[in-house]
Structure formats: C-alpha cells, structure tokens
Amino acid sequence: MKITANKAGWIASLLAISGLAALPLILLATRSLAHAWYWPALLPPVWSIRAWRYVFSPAAEVLPALLTSSVIALAVTLLAVMVALPAARTLAWQEFRGKHAVLFALLLPVLTPPLAATMGVHSLFLRYGLTDTMIGVVLIHLISTVPYATLMLTGSFSRLDPDYEAQARTLGARAFDVWRHVTFPAIAPGLAVAASFAFLISWSQYLTTLLIGGGRILTLPLILIGFQRGGDEAIAAALSLIFLAPAAIVAFSVARFLKEGK
Amino acid sequence: MKLQIPMTLTARRWLMLSPALAVIGVLFVGGLALAAAQSLGYFAPTGENAFTFRHYAELSRDREVYASLWLTLKLATLATVISAVCALALALGLREFARRSRAVNLLLQIPLSVPHLAMAGALITLIAPSGMLARGAYALGLIGQPADFPALINDQYGAGIVLSYVLKEAPFIALMTLALLARLGDEYEQAARVLGASAWQRFRFVTLPLVAPAVVSASLIVFAFIFGAFEVPFILGRPYPAMLSVVAQQRYLDVNLMARPGAIALAVISTLLTAALAWAYLRLTRALIGLERPFIL
Numbered sequence: 001m002k003i004t005a006n007k008a009g010w011i012a013s014l015l016a017i018s019g020l021a022a023l024p025l026i027l028l029a030t031r032s033l034a035h036a037w038y039w040p041a042l043l044p045p046v047w048s049i050r051a052w053r054y055v056f057s058p059a060a061e062v063l064p065a066l067l068t069s070s071v072i073a074l075a076v077t078l079l080a081v082m083v084a085l086p087a088a089r090t091l092a093w094q095e096f097r098g099k100h101a102v103l104f105a106l107l108l109p110v111l112t113p114p115l116a117a118t119m120g121v122h123s124l125f126l127r128y129g130l131t132d133t134m135i136g137v138v139l140i141h142l143i144s145t146v147p148y149a150t151l152m153l154t155g156s157f158s159r160l161d162p163d164y165e166a167q168a169r170t171l172g173a174r175a176f177d178v179w180r181h182v183t184f185p186a187i188a189p190g191l192a193v194a195a196s197f198a199f200l201i202s203w204s205q206y207l208t209t210l211l212i213g214g215g216r217i218l219t220l221p222l223i224l225i226g227f228q229r230g231g232d233e234a235i236a237a238a239l240s241l242i243f244l245a246p247a248a249i250v251a252f253s254v255a256r257f258l259k260e261g262k
Numbered sequence: 263m264k265l266q267i268p269m270t271l272t273a274r275r276w277l278m279l280s281p282a283l284a285v286i287g288v289l290f291v292g293g294l295a296l297a298a299a300q301s302l303g304y305f306a307p308t309g310e311n312a313f314t315f316r317h318y319a320e321l322s323r324d325r326e327v328y329a330s331l332w333l334t335l336k337l338a339t340l341a342t343v344i345s346a347v348c349a350l351a352l353a354l355g356l357r358e359f360a361r362r363s364r365a366v367n368l369l370l371q372i373p374l375s376v377p378h379l380a381m382a383g384a385l386i387t388l389i390a391p392s393g394m395l396a397r398g399a400y401a402l403g404l405i406g407q408p409a410d411f412p413a414l415i416n417d418q419y420g421a422g423i424v425l426s427y428v429l430k431e432a433p434f435i436a437l438m439t440l441a442l443l444a445r446l447g448d449e450y451e452q453a454a455r456v457l458g459a460s461a462w463q464r465f466r467f468v469t470l471p472l473v474a475p476a477v478v479s480a481s482l483i484v485f486a487f488i489f490g491a492f493e494v495p496f497i498l499g500r501p502y503p504a505m506l507s508v509v510a511q512q513r514y515l516d517v518n519l520m521a522r523p524g525a526i527a528l529a530v531i532s533t534l535l536t537a538a539l540a541w542a543y544l545r546l547t548r549a550l551i552g553l554e555r556p557f558i559l
Contacts, residue, residue: 006358009354009355010355010356010357010358010359012355013351013352013355013356013359014355014356014359014366014369016352017352017356017366017369017370017373017433017436018369020369020372020373020429020433021369021370021372021373023384023388024373024376024380024381024384024385024429025384027384027387027388027394028380028383028384028387030387031387039392039396039397039400039408040392040397040400040401041397042394042397042398042401082281083281083282083285084282086278086279086281086282087278087279087281087282087283089278090275090278090279091279094275096272096275102279102283105283105286105287105291106282106286108286108290108291108537109286109290110483110486111482111483111486111536111537111540112486112490112533112536112537112540113486113489113490113491113507113529113532113533113536114490115490115492115507115510115511115529115532115533116293116294116297116298116526116529116530116532116533117289117290117291117293117294117297117533118293119293119297119300119514119525119526119529120292120293120294120295120296120297120298120299120300120526121289121292121293121296123296123300123306124292124293124296139289140289142285142289143285143286143289143290143293146282146285146286147286150282200375200377203377204377204378204379206379206492206493207492207493207507207511210511211511211514221377221379221493224379224380224383225379225493225496225497228379228382228383228386228497229497233386233387236383237383237384237387240379240380240383240384241380243377243379243380244375244376244377244380247375247376247377247380248372248375248376250375251368251371251372251374251375252368254371
C-alpha cells in the first residue's frame with residue numbers, strides 16, 4: 001500500500017516534468033508550421049513552412065541578429081568566466097577579513113533588479129561613447145553574469161582540496177601544468193555549468209540590451225518581441241524555437257557534464 | 263633570470279578578487295549611485311543640477327505608481343509561493359527516481375533553459391482566448407466562442423504572468439532542492455521512522471527543515487527576479503496597471519526627456535524595495551525556522 005502510493009507520487013511527478021519539458025516545444029513547433037489555423041480547429045488544417053522561409057529570408061534580419069546574439073553571448077561567457085575564476089578560487093580557499101562583504105556584494109546584483117543600475121550605466125556609457133555598441137552591451141550583461149559565475153565556481157573550488165595544487169607544485173609542475181592537469185579537470189563540470197549559465201543569461205537579456213544598445217544592437221530577443229507584439233504568431237513561434245535552441249543544447253551538455261562529474 | 267615582484271598574500275588575494283569587484287563596483291554600485299544622483303536632481307540632459315526630492319514627491323502623488331507597486335508585489339509573491347509549493351512536491355515526488363536516474367535533472371533543465379520570452383509565446387498558444395485550451399473546451403461543448411473562455415492573458419489578475427513564471431521557476435527551485443536532498447541522504451528520515459514518527463511528522467519536523475535552506479534561498483532569488491522582471495509582463499500583462507519595470511522602462515524611453523529622472527527614481531525605488539524585502543524575508547525565515555545561513559555558498 002505504502003509502495004503504491006509512493007510510486008503513484010513519482011509517476012505523477014515524472015509525467016509533470018516530462019510534460020513541462022515537452023509542452024513548450026510541441027506548442028511552438030505546431031504553431032510555427034500551421035497555416036490558416038482558425039478557431040475552432042483543434043489541429044492545423046494546412047501545414048506550411050511559410051514562417052520558417054520568412055525567418056531565414058534576408059528581409060527578416062534574423063540571421064544578422066543570430067550572429068549578434070551569439071557574438072555577444074560568447075564574449076560575455078568568456079569574460080564572465082575569466083573574471084569569476086580567480087575570485088572564486090580565492091573565495092573558496094581562503095579566509096580573510098572582508099570575505100563576507102565580498103560575498104554580499106556578489107549577491108546584490110542577484111537579489112535586486114538590474115534596471116536602475118542599467119539606467120545609471122547608460123549615462124556613464126553615453127559619456128564614453130559606449131552606448132549603441134556591442135562592447136557596451138557586453139559590459140552591461142556582465143552585471144548579471146559575473147555574480148552567478150563567481151558563486152557557482154566558488155562552490156566547485158570549495159569541493160576541491162587546495163593541497164592537490166600544492167602537491168603538484170612540490171613535484172615540480174609549472175603553474176600552467178598545475179592548472180591543466182590538476183585544477184581544470186577537477187572543476188570542469190562546475191565550469192561548464194557556470195559558463196552555460198552565463199551564456200543563457202546573456203542570450204536571454206532584453207531590457208539591458210535595449211537600453212544600452214539603443215535599439216541599434218539587434219539581438220534575437222529584440223526581434224522576437226517585435227513579432228510577438230506585432231501579431232504574426234507563426235513567425236513569432238518559429239523565432240521562439242530558434243531562440244530556445246541553444247538553451248536546449250546547453251541544457252543537454254550540462255546534464256552530460258553533471259553525469260561525468262559524478 | 264625571472265623578475266619576482268614581492269607581493270604580500272593580502273595584496274595577491276585582492277588582486278585576484280579585483281576583476282569581479284570592478285564589475286560589481288563600477289557597473290552595479292557605480293551605476294546605481296549615478297542613477298540615484300540623476301533621480302535626486304542631477305540629470306544633466308535636462309539641465310538639472312541642484313539637489314531635489316521633487317521626482318520622488320511626484321511619484322508619491324502618482325496613482326499609476328501605487329497600482330503598479332501593488333500589482334508587482336502581488337504577482338511576485340503569488341508566483342513565488344506557487345512555484346515553491348510545486349517545487350517541493352516535485353522534488354519529494356522525484357527524489358527516489360532522481361537517485362537512480364539522471365533523466366530527472368535533464369527534464370528539469372529544459373524548462374529552466376527555455377528563455378522567458380519563448381515560454382510566454384508558447385503559453386499564448388495554449389491559454390489565449392482562441393488557444394488550444396479554449397479550442398479543447400469548445401470541442402467538448404463547454405464553451406461556444408472564444409469570448410466565453412476565461413481571460414488568462416492580458417487579464418486583470420495577471421494569471422498568464424503567474425503561470426509563465428511558475429512553469430519556469432518551479433523547476434529551478436526543485437533542482438536546488440533535489441541537489442540538497444541528494445547531498446543529505448535519508449538517514450534522518452529513516453531514524454524518525456524507526457522512532458515511530460508518522461508520515462506527516464517526518465515531513466514537518468525532519469524533511470522540511472532539512473530542505474528549507476534550498477527552498478528559502480532559491481525562492482528568494484525567484485522573488486527578486488520576478489519583482490524586477492520585464493519581458494513576461496510586457497507580453498502577457500495589461501498596459502494599466504503594468505508591473506514596475508514595465509512602467510519605469512516606458513517612462514524612461516518616453517520621447518519627453520523630462521520624464522526620465524522620474525523613471526530613474528522609480529527604478530531606484532524598485533531596487534531599494536527589493537533589497538528591503540529580501541532582507542525582511544531572510545529575517546523572517548530566520549525567526550521562523552532558525553536558519554542561520556540560508557545561502558549555500
């Protein structure tokens with residue numbers, strides 16, 4: 001009796017999360033391929049690749065936006081990880097005065113909305129000609145990505161014994177070799193998760209990109225929101241699928257990395 | 263011959279921290295300070311350069327601001343509570359299965375990775391007045407036309423907004439909770455069982471306090487995120503009252519530059535309020551469940 005109740009519980013939960021994972025994909029795929037799908041038809045009367053053809057046509061400006069989004073997100077990921085690594089290593093392995101203040105400072109951007117800081121930075125960037133540029137957008141995305149990357153990597157480093165590095169050095173390994181053969185393999189799973197998080201956060205940014213990019217730096221979400229409010233549901237659905245594709249890829253690779261890390 | 267620059271441990275330490283602190287210090291704290299200055303009478307583009315509380319005073323007489331504040335508080339609280347409860351049920355339901363298979367993690371990762379805009383778009387296809395649910399209801403003979411279907415998007419209760427966030431954030435809180443459960447094992451629950459605790463007692467006095475740190479910290483992140491969120495309320499909400507970030511953004515991008523300091527003041531209020539609410543939430547959970555350090559750092 002006990003076991004069946006438990007079993008029913010996890011089957012229901014498993015169904016719930018499978019549905020949750022599949023539902024947005026199925027809905028968007030159907031909508032993007034449906035043509036003249038008027039009320040009250042349950043299934044599309046005609047299937048069509050019109051929306052997809054439009055999305056990949058030069059008129060739609062989707063391909064340049066895809067490139068802009070990718071370049072910005074990759075640059076943000078690289079910078080965020082490079083900034084986070086030394087900070088995380090220090091925070092995880094050393095006790096020092098002011099450590100809690102640093103952790104608190106890192107939590108601030110996570111726990112408060114980025115809008116006010118973005119508006120302030122906007123006036124700063126205006127002065128230095130960084131508005132309407134990709135560099136400006138990359139910098140503003142760092143506010144939301146660096147804290148997450150640092151806190152996640154701090155977790156990874158704290159599960160690794162600093163003595164391994166010391167031993168490798170004692171045995172004559174140079175700094176790069178220690179990193180390459182000792183530290184990196186140990187924190188690789190955490191590094192992968194932190195990097196994917198940074199990529200996804202940057203990839204999904206709308207408001208900060210709009211304010212700092214001034215509508216000139218056109219990333220995918222800026223184009224997507226136009227179609228969502230402009231009314232062509234099929235095109236909006238096709239764009240949404242393109243928008244979530246890297247997210248799905250990243251999710252799979254994170255799950256794979258977590259498996260290897262265990 | 264390599265040149266060694268002598269450096270104390272303290273200097274080295276702060277050097278390692280400096281890039282991250284520069285990002286936070288210059289872009290976040292500096293940005294916030296500049297925003298505060300601009301909202302307090304130092305907004306150069308309109309020639310303001312004397313200290314004044316005028317923009318805050320104007321906001322305090324603005325009905326739209328109160329409506330927006332109330333709506334933001336209501337929807338963020340509602341979405342966070344529903345997400346946390348669903349996440350707890352999911353995590354406890356999937357706990358056994360998660361121990362044996364990694365599929366659970368992957369399945370929870372997917373909705374977590376779907377960007378909010380894409381989730382909102384999918385949701386429109388499902389719950390709009392002529393969406394799949396309404397068509398299903400028509401096929402079953404429950405409704406006669408789209409207008410009979412309850413309004414779930416751009417509605418007065420913000421149902422679409424809440425639903426959209428629950429679908430995204432419940433998996434997040436569930437993942438954090440499952441990670442903590444995996445680390446803890448189930449010895450405490452087994453011990454309680456041996457000592458004769460009922461299922462409810464085991465949940466209330468053993469499992470719940472054990473997972474509380476994960477649920478508290480994750481739901482705080484979720485609340486703060488929804489409180490300052492823009493895209494989902496922009497797509498699924500009403501123009502009036504709109505959530506705080508939407509109002510602030512629209513006033514900021516108003517063609518009339520004179521509206522900008524007021525918009526910045528509103529964004530500053532939103533930041534201070536979130537910080538205050540986060541602090542109050544941590545104090546409250548500390549008092550209620552005796553959590554000293556809710557953040558798993």
